[in-house]
Amino acid sequence: MEILTIVLSGLLSLVSGGGIVLDSIAKSQIRSQVISLEQQAIRVDNVPSYQIAQGKLQKVRIATRGLTIEPAFKIAVLELETDAIEFDIAKLNLSSLEGLRNSLKQPLQGTGKLVLTQTDLNQALQSPEILAQLQQALNRLIVSKAGSSNIAYQLLKLEVQLKSENRLGVKLKLARQPTDHQQDNSLKTAKNSPTEELTLVLGFKIQVLNGKSIEITEPQGSVNNRPMSSRILNGFAQGISDRLDLTSLETNGILARILQLEINQEQLKLVGFAQVATKAPQLSSKEIKVTQFAKL
Structure with missing residues (x-):
């Protein structure tokens, strides 16, 4: 969630006209906020691109390798893919979970893949x-x-x-x-x-x-x-x-599910789904449509 928030804060701060190369902005935003990064691939789908000024993004896909977000915390693989995102620009606040939920016009949801080695x-x-x-x-x-x-x-x-x-x-x-x-x-x-x-x-x-x-x-x-x-x-x-x-996370408006957990002698791999609800409505797991996770 922290990596996604870094990307969204960079993209949604650009509420100006079209012609913005969103992919490059997202890459620069991640590199500026982490300690080190060996490899990354980011794609932001948003046609027409000026929708970002309205707080709308069709999809964000992030794939990283060798990501270090804290001095002692390295992630071998981190991949994220969201569904459509829509924020209320006037209420935009990504500094806290409550601020994020207040900013959302619709639930923010997506899938992620995390791989950690024993050394890391x-x-x-x-x-x-x-x-x-x-x-x-x-x-x-x-x-x-x-x-x-x-x-x-x-x-x-x-x-x-x-x-x-x-x-x-x-x-x-x-x-x-x-x-x-x-x-x-x-x-x-x-x-x-x-x-x-x-x-x-x-x-x-x-x-x-x-x-x-x-x-x-x-x-x-x-x-x-x-x-x-x-x-x-x-x-x-x-x-x-x-x-x-x-x-237990649902009391804070977060619905999370584990789609795959695999441990072998080389690594721990976790694939999951998460949804952050808007502030007003109650979270209902029956209404959730889980996005199919696709490897980036």
Whole structure:
């Protein structure tokens, strides 16, 4: 969505006459906003071209290779294709989701393809921003499954291993942290004791349910080379699966569906559909016509 917004902001800022080479403008807009880009192909269908001044675009197709949008986040392949787009120029605001929805005269929808390699995934997982988000998710998972806030772990390191047949391997290094009410006692009785560290090795399969959610199945794992119980593993799998339900986005006017998820030893490939509703009407999945994804 961020790449599409970059392109749209560049195109829709040009509300002047015809004769505009929209494809070139879109390419320049992307290159000016990302850190690096190995290859791109963009096509903007808009005949006559002056429709852009009315906030109308027939179709936008974007294909990139080797796209780096953050210092530690590289995307091997990113392809996007939209249906017709129509904005209210007077209300144009692409700075937030709410602003985007207020600007739309009709739902914005399209399909996308994302490919990530194992190297790129692990590099992204070391970024402070992503580690902070994962730490928050880990804290919530521990509280929900342990039923107590007296257990806390710091996420030190996370690595993933892509495997065949939609399987993932995950290795986590955690450090046990004292909670607030434990700190006084720990300072008195174990001031110089080393922090307890745990190494978790997990393996599981990922499957898509009706395009709406991702389920973690067949979990296996160990802690410091000792096998984990099936109860803990199943609780972990359920806790992660509960947070991978795309229908939760619909309260914010976003309908998203997974059309294809494929993991092998070389890459993770995800093909999906998304629709951003206008602000006024309620989102109804029954009225959605999913665009056929075409490789650019």
